[in-house]
Amino acid sequence: MSRLLPFIGFMLLAALFGFGIWWNTQHDPNAIPTPLLDKPAPAFNLPKLYEPTQTVSKADLLGKPYLLNVFASWCIECGVEHPVLQAEGPTLGVQLVGYNYKDAPADAKRWLAEHGSPYALVIADEPGQTAIDFGVYGAPESFLIDAQGVIRYKHIGPLTPEVVAKELKPAIAALRKETP
Amino acid sequence: MRLSSCGSGFSRDAFCRSTQGASRLKPLPQGFLLRLLLVILFAFAGTLHAQAIEPMPFANHAQELRFQHLTHELRCPMCQNETLADSNAPIARDLRNQIFKMMQQGKSDDEIKQYLVARYSKFVLYDPPLTRGTWLLWFGPLLILLGGAGVVLVAIRKRGRMPANGSSGPRPSIDNGDDW
Numbered sequence: 001m002s003r004l005l006p007f008i009g010f011m012l013l014a015a016l017f018g019f020g021i022w023w024n025t026q027h028d029p030n031a032i033p034t035p036l037l038d039k040p041a042p043a044f045n046l047p048k049l050y051e052p053t054q055t056v057s058k059a060d061l062l063g064k065p066y067l068l069n070v071f072a073s074w075c076i077e078c079g080v081e082h083p084v085l086q087a088e089g090p091t092l093g094v095q096l097v098g099y100n101y102k103d104a105p106a107d108a109k110r111w112l113a114e115h116g117s118p119y120a121l122v123i124a125d126e127p128g129q130t131a132i133d134f135g136v137y138g139a140p141e142s143f144l145i146d147a148q149g150v151i152r153y154k155h156i157g158p159l160t161p162e163v164v165a166k167e168l169k170p171a172i173a174a175l176r177k178e179t180p
Numbered sequence: 181m182r183l184s185s186c187g188s189g190f191s192r193d194a195f196c197r198s199t200q201g202a203s204r205l206k207p208l209p210q211g212f213l214l215r216l217l218l219v220i221l222f223a224f225a226g227t228l229h230a231q232a233i234e235p236m237p238f239a240n241h242a243q244e245l246r247f248q249h250l251t252h253e254l255r256c257p258m259c260q261n262e263t264l265a266d267s268n269a270p271i272a273r274d275l276r277n278q279i280f281k282m283m284q285q286g287k288s289d290d291e292i293k294q295y296l297v298a299r300y301s302k303f304v305l306y307d308p309p310l311t312r313g314t315w316l317l318w319f320g321p322l323l324i325l326l327g328g329a330g331v332v333l334v335a336i337r338k339r340g341r342m343p344a345n346g347s348s349g350p351r352p353s354i355d356n357g358d359d360w
Binding site for chain 1: 257258260270271274275278297298299300301303
């Protein structure tokens with residue numbers, strides 16, 4: 001028995017490392033859990049990308065759930081996410097609001113003209129100040145905000161078809177069940 | 181080199197890969213060329229470093245020291261192996277400016293930390309407070325140390341007993357250091 005102990009110890013360590021590898025394939029090790037989940041979204045008042053003289057506030061968007069999608073023309077992974085938003089956006093059943101993050105308006109407009117816009121509305125946060133209140137630290141990030149203005153789901157990194165099917169759509173379905 | 185790889189790209193994945201460009205250089209036959217290359221490299225690294233920590237109009241030297249201390253205790257949410265003080269990520273720059281602004285408003289270190297934790301979770305604290313959720317983090321190493329000490333103690337005792345009842349000839353040679 002005592003001769004087996006080192007082997008058992010080795011197997012336990014190997015199992016632990018194996019679990020670590022498996023865990024990292026299932027989770028994004030860089031994603032920070034947001035403390036804002038199930039809390040009211042921060043107040044904001046940001047200009048529209050296409051009509052910079054008009055601003056949109058949190059109060060303006062209350063009443064209907066929406067998906068706030070943080071994107072930027074400089075963000076490479078937003079290009080990966082974009083076709084998914086284009087394809088899945090109309091099937092989600094919630095309004096898509098684009099949140100242009102730390103971007104020159106001209107660059108953002110060019111990017112959207114080139115790739116097409118999946119958004120019903122695009123707001124622009126060029127200085128990135130409001131984004132700090134949302135706990136945004138990069139792009140893309142997506143927030144599902146319900147009719148009462150509460151953040152119900154957040155995804156860090158690009159939305160993939162798998163994430164949309166396994167996480168986003170169930171979260172939207174749960175919203176619909178609450179408010180028929 | 182680390183700063184350049186972390187600061188030039190904006191995308192989440194390409195952000196923080198630290199490349200050791202200097203060490204990968206093949207040894208050149210001409211020592212002069214190598215020396216010239218190194219000079220250029222270091223000069224470049226110097227400017228990048230200067231960009232990373234832009235000068236701020238501190239009220240006094242004490243405030244500057246406080247700022248340096250605080251930003252070294254906070255983790256950049258984007259480049260997660262860097263402090264806010266070291267990181268050249270755009271979000272780190274924004275958060276440094278925010279911390280500076282809050283200092284000018286007379287906010288205490290704790291208030292500033294709370295502000296960041298409310299948005300980016302405890303993840304940003306390099307010196308996490310002792311709570312129910314972090315006791316394992318704080319005392320886990322001590323537990324492992326105690327466990328190891330226990331194992332060593334048991335092994336020593338066992339070996340100590342060996343010669344006493346070890347009159348049966350071949351046993352000690354089999355067990356000699358085999359256990360651990």
